Amino acid sequence: MENSLDATEAIGILPDIYIRLSHDYNEASEKKDIYTLRIVDNGSGVPAQDVPSAFGRFLFSSKYKLKQARGTFGLGGTMTILYGQITSNKSVSIISSAGTSKIYEYKLMIDIERNQPIILDRKVHVNKEQWHGTVVELHLEGDYYKAMPKILEYLKQTAIMNPYANITFVDPRGRLYKFDRTTVKMPPSPKETLPHPHGVDVETIQRIIRITRCETMLDFMREHFHRVGDQTARQFLKFAKIDEGVSPKKLGPDDLVKLVQSMKEYNDFLPPDANCLSPLSEDLLRVGILKELNPDFVAVCQRKPSTYSGHPFIIETAIAYGGKLRKRGDIILYRFANKIPLMYDESEDVSWKVVKSINWRRYGVIQDLPVAVLVHICSTKIPYKTVGKEIVADRPEVGREILNGIREVARQLQRYLWRRERVRRQVRRLNVFSKYLPKIAEFSAGLVGLETPPDIDNLYRRQIVFKDFITSNQYADSEVFNAKSYKMVLVQIKNKHESNAVNVKVLGLAGLEWKELLPEVILKAGSELYETLRGRVKLLKIQARSTIADKEGIIEASVDGLSE
Amino acid sequence: MSNKINKSSAMERKDIVLKNLEHLGMRFCEQINRSIFPWVEMKSRSTDNIFYSPELRQYILGERTVKRSSRITSHLNPFTQMVWTAYFAHQLLRQKKTSTLRDVYYSAQAYDITFEDQAESDNIITDLETVIGYPREGFNVFPEERSAVFGDLTIQYTVPGYEGRRLNLSSHPDGMMIGPALTDARLIETSADKVIVIEKGAMFTRFIEERVYERFNAILVYTAGQAPRSTRYFIRRLNQELGLPVYIFSDADPWGMHIAMVIISGSANAAHLRELNTPDAKWSGVWASDIINYKLPSNRLSDIDIKRLHELQRDPRYKDELWQREIETFTKIKKKCELEAFSRYGLTHIVDKYLPERLKELSS
Numbered sequence: 047m048e049n050s051l052d053a054t055e056a057i058g059i060l061p062d063i064y065i066r067l068s069h070d071y072n073e074a075s076e077k078k079d080i081y082t083l084r085i086v087d088n089g090s091g092v093p094a095q096d097v098p099s100a101f102g103r104f105l106f107s108s109k110y111k112l113k114q115a116r117g118t119f120g121l122g123g124t125m126t127i128l129y130g131q132i133t134s135n136k137s138v139s140i141i142s143s144a145g146t147s148k149i150y151e152y153k154l155m156i157d158i159e160r161n162q163p164i165i166l167d168r169k170v171h172v173n174k175e176q177w178h179g180t181v182v183e184l185h186l187e188g189d190y191y192k193a194m195p196k197i198l199e200y201l202k203q204t205a206i207m208n209p210y211a212n213i214t215f216v217d218p219r220g221r222l223y224k225f226d227r228t229t230v231k232m233p234p235s236p237k238e239t240l241p242h243p244h245g246v247d248v249e250t251i252q253r254i255i256r257i258t259r260c261e262t263m264l265d266f267m268r269e270h271f272h273r274v275g276d277q278t279a280r281q282f283l284k285f286a287k288i289d290e291g292v293s294p295k296k297l298g299p300d301d302l303v304k305l306v307q308s309m310k311e312y313n314d315f316l317p318p319d320a321n322c323l324s325p326l327s328e329d330l331l332r333v334g335i336l337k338e339l340n341p342d343f344v345a346v347c348q349r350k351p352s353t354y355s356g357h358p359f360i361i362e363t364a365i366a367y368g369g370k371l372r373k374r375g376d377i378i379l380y381r382f383a384n385k386i387p388l389m390y391d392e393s394e395d396v397s398w399k400v401v402k403s404i405n406w407r408r409y410g411v412i413q414d415l416p417v418a419v420l421v422h423i424c425s426t427k428i429p430y431k432t433v434g435k436e437i438v439a440d441r442p443e444v445g446r447e448i449l450n451g452i453r454e455v456a457r458q459l460q461r462y463l464w465r466r467e468r469v470r471r472q473v474r475r476l477n478v479f480s481k482y483l484p485k486i487a488e489f490s491a492g493l494v495g496l497e498t499p500p501d502i503d504n505l506y507r508r509q510i511v512f513k514d515f516i517t518s519n520q521y522a523d524s525e526v527f528n529a530k531s532y533k534m535v536l537v538q539i540k541n542k543h544e545s546n547a548v549n550v551k552v553l554g555l556a557g558l559e560w561k562e563l564l565p566e567v568i569l570k571a572g573s574e575l576y577e578t579l580r581g582r583v584k585l586l587k588i589q590a591r592s593t594i595a596d597k598e599g600i601i602e603a604s605v606d607g608l609s610e
Numbered sequence: 611m612s613n614k615i616n617k618s619s620a621m622e623r624k625d626i627v628l629k630n631l632e633h634l635g636m637r638f639c640e641q642i643n644r645s646i647f648p649w650v651e652m653k654s655r656s657t658d659n660i661f662y663s664p665e666l667r668q669y670i671l672g673e674r675t676v677k678r679s680s681r682i683t684s685h686l687n688p689f690t691q692m693v694w695t696a697y698f699a700h701q702l703l704r705q706k707k708t709s710t711l712r713d714v715y716y717s718a719q720a721y722d723i724t725f726e727d728q729a730e731s732d733n734i735i736t737d738l739e740t741v742i743g744y745p746r747e748g749f750n751v752f753p754e755e756r757s758a759v760f761g762d763l764t765i766q767y768t769v770p771g772y773e774g775r776r777l778n779l780s781s782h783p784d785g786m787m788i789g790p791a792l793t794d795a796r797l798i799e800t801s802a803d804k805v806i807v808i809e810k811g812a813m814f815t816r817f818i819e820e821r822v823y824e825r826f827n828a829i830l831v832y833t834a835g836q837a838p839r840s841t842r843y844f845i846r847r848l849n850q851e852l853g854l855p856v857y858i859f860s861d862a863d864p865w866g867m868h869i870a871m872v873i874i875s876g877s878a879n880a881a882h883l884r885e886l887n888t889p890d891a892k893w894s895g896v897w898a899s900d901i902i903n904y905k906l907p908s909n910r911l912s913d914i915d916i917k918r919l920h921e922l923q924r925d926p927r928y929k930d931e932l933w934q935r936e937i938e939t940f941t942k943i944k945k946k947c948e949l950e951a952f953s954r955y956g957l958t959h960i961v962d963k964y965l966p967e968r969l970k971e972l973s974s
Contacts, residue, residue, distance in 0.1 A: 474683070475683045478683050478686050478687075479683075479686070482680070482686045482687065482689070482690045483680065485690050485693070485694065485721075485722075485723070486638065486642075486648055486680055486689065486690050486693050487638075487639075487642055489635075489690075489693045489694050489696070489697035490634075490635045490638035490639050490642070490648070490693055490697075491635070491639060492635070492697045492700070492701075493631055493632055493634060493635020493636075493638075493693075493696055493697050493700050494632060494635040494636050494639055495632075496639065499639075500638075500639045500642035500643050501642070501643075502642060504642055504643060504644075504645045505642060505645060505646075505647055531645060609645040609646070609647070610645075610646070610647055610681055
């Protein structure tokens with residue numbers, strides 16, 4: 047699945063991914079449940095000659111350059127195939143095309159001892175429709191019903207991170223789970239970069255030396271490392287006491303260790319560039335969260351690029367509150383690394399520690415409030431704590447960025463909660479006014495012996511200007527509220543429709559012109575808007591229309607005027 | 611003093627209260643018409659704004675005021691309650707009906723005005739007293755407690771159904787209850803030349819039986835413990851309107867002393883009100899020194915009694931020589947006794963010996 051997403055993003059195509067898991071049979075004697083897993087994508091496809099190696103061999107990777115991708119070593123896919131082979135003793139079938147005139151179909155098994163693919167069958171089909179993508183079908187043992195919650199959670203979180211992807215899953219019971227895209231924007235694909243000298247190890251240097259054409263260390267440094275130019279290369283070699291003219295291929299193992307050591311110690315390399323990273327962007331993160339979590343409020347933050355040990359990284363954070371979020375008595379944490387959901391061992395993760403270290407009361411987040419925090423770390427090298435790639439280690443640089451990112455969104459939530467509380471108080475106050483002021487007027491009049499009590503509209507008036515109004519594609523005006531004698535006007539607008547959004551704005555007549563007092567706002571289904579307007583206008587009205595053409599909303603709006 | 615017809619100051623007071631209430635309603639109506647959320651200002655009744663005035667010889671409120679505004683949400687309910695209470699009081703006065711604190715609490719419900727409990731409605735009534743500057747008896751809200759009066763005093767009723775009718779307060783041997791009708795009555799004529807106020811019902815009855823009113827030419831008032839405000843007001847009227855000196859007899863203990871003191875100098879609770887106290891009234895017994903001089907049977911002062919004595923010692927109302935002297939004597943002998951203690955020497959001992967001696971001593 048992650049390979050599929052990488053494969054589509056690589057060619058800038060909106061991902062359509064189809065996953066089907068079906069129950070094959072149950073070997074009663076061995077109590078084994080065997081499933082068929084079929085994954086279809088519309089990605090770049092795998093070149094025909096690479097198919098056997100890509101799917102039938104470990105560490106098929108020729109990465110001398112770096113860019114952020116979900117997979118790093120080419121382990122995940124092959125591992126799955128191997129797992130399937132071991133548990134089901136069945137081959138894997140791969141169909142792929144890069145959109146050329148041909149579609150290739152392979153049946154493979156892995157020769158584990160020699161780490162070689164065994165090609166059982168190979169077919170070539172005509173590709174009339176210029177289809178591109180990859181289909182992988184394999185068999186594996188498992189217990190779907192036990193794994194189901196994790197699988198569905200994994201898909202949901204993947205959908206949060208990939209709001210531009212269509213993901214379809216058919217489970218063994220035949221149930222269909224659809225995660226539809228709500229945007230067609232994709233983050234720009236990352237650029238490939240050279241490794242930064244602070245981040246290389248002896249093994250990497252050896253690999254580069256093996257392929258380099260450079261004759262001198264000066265050229266070698268200039269050619270193969272990120273942000274190393276002529277001057278930096280010369281100065282560094284002087285620092286490392288290495289002759290500029292010596293050939294890299296002549297360096298012995300001890301020299302290499304010393305070289306790497308010097309690279310780490312040399313402080314004058316320029317910091318790494320972050321354009322090899324592909325964060326999701328604040329907009330897409332917001333879209334993804336709105337789409338899958340349906341909260342009342344969301345705030346997102348993308349931190350500036352930073353580095354740890356020569357590896358650039360970017361932290362993205364988000365906070366969501368209310369709506370369809372479940373109350374869990376504690377903050378829900380979603381962790382992602384290079385857009386992959388991290389599902390296990392949450393409490394060991396640096397993000398968890400940061401979340402726990404924050405005094406949430408300061409931000410108005412008290413226990414039992416439905417709050418979710420999301421942390422996404424993007425890097426060419428995620429500092430995983432373990433080989434399981436589920437736990438991000440507590441690097442001080444990373445921890446600090448996560449903390450700052452969460453604080454930023456938490457502050458926004460605090461403002462939201464504070465405002466909401468203020469609005470709630472305001473509404474309560476208005477209700478109290480309408481309950482008591484008529485009585486004060488009535489009894490005061492009784493004391494004086496007046497037949498009709500003084501008009502409390504002088505003090506406070508509520509007018510319902512839209513009553514269950516059905517919106518259309520064009521803006522429609524509400525009743526007009528005479529605001530002349532009020533210093534403060536409060537507008538309450540509620541979208542009572544269960545699914546459709548509406549656009550609303552508030553206009554005021556000052557002088558001879560209607561001016562926008564409140565610019566256009568989109569009111570989601572079921573959501574409300576409260577706004578306090580000061581400054582005098584003669585008349586006030588609300589306009590509303592359907593956000594999406596031919597999808598009507600239901601609007602109720604009232605205006606309160608207060609004389610003081 | 612006899613045969614002098616007095617204009618009832620009680621009736622004047624009612625007229626002023628009625629006007630004040632109407633002004634309050636007028637003020638609110640005008641405020642609403644001018645787009646101003648109705649508000650009133652009144653003197654703060656918090657303890658740090660209660661001061662003792664040596665000139666008035668009673669507690670008064672300081673200069674600090676509080677503003678109650680219907681603009682402020684937390685004031686809105688009490689404000690509405692106060693406007694209603696004013697309205698209700700106005701209705702009572704107009705229709706010449708009376709009510710009690712408890713009755714007001716229940717009446718509110720008929721107007722969809724809710725009070726948490728009676729304490730809340732009592733407090734609002736006190737607010738209204740503060741705003742209009744007159745005690746609730748002025749707007750016909752009377753206490754439940756009832757006290758009595760007996761003596762040669764002719765009054766004229768003003769309450770509906772009895773207007774103009776006259777009554778002599780010696781016509782019933784149990785005394786006449788000091789209720790709303792008596793509070794509002796005109797004081798017409800009397801042959802008495804003094805008022806004797808008694809805390810205990812048994813002694814009040816004894817004084818009537820022993821014809822104290824005749825022998826000492828006195829009007830007798832029974833307070834039934836701590837004197838209700840209407841009784842304090844009635845005693846004040848006897849003193850101010852008829853010019854009669856007032857002598858107060860209560861138990862010889864700190865609590866009895868304080869019953870006398872509240873009649874003389876008023877209470878801190880009523881610091882917002884004037885004309886409830888009788889500054890010239892005299893505490894006439896039973897004193898601590900009487901326990902010694904008349905060899906009265908006595909009990910030991912309890913710890914609470916002694917604590918109370920220390921409080922009274924520091925109280926500005928008690929700074930006069932007589933009070934300080936008696937407090938000291940109490941502290942020294944650590945004894946107390948009741949009015950009834952005189953009965954040890956015969957039922958009439960108090961009237962035959964103690965009373966003439968004490969009245970002679972005080973009037974000289």
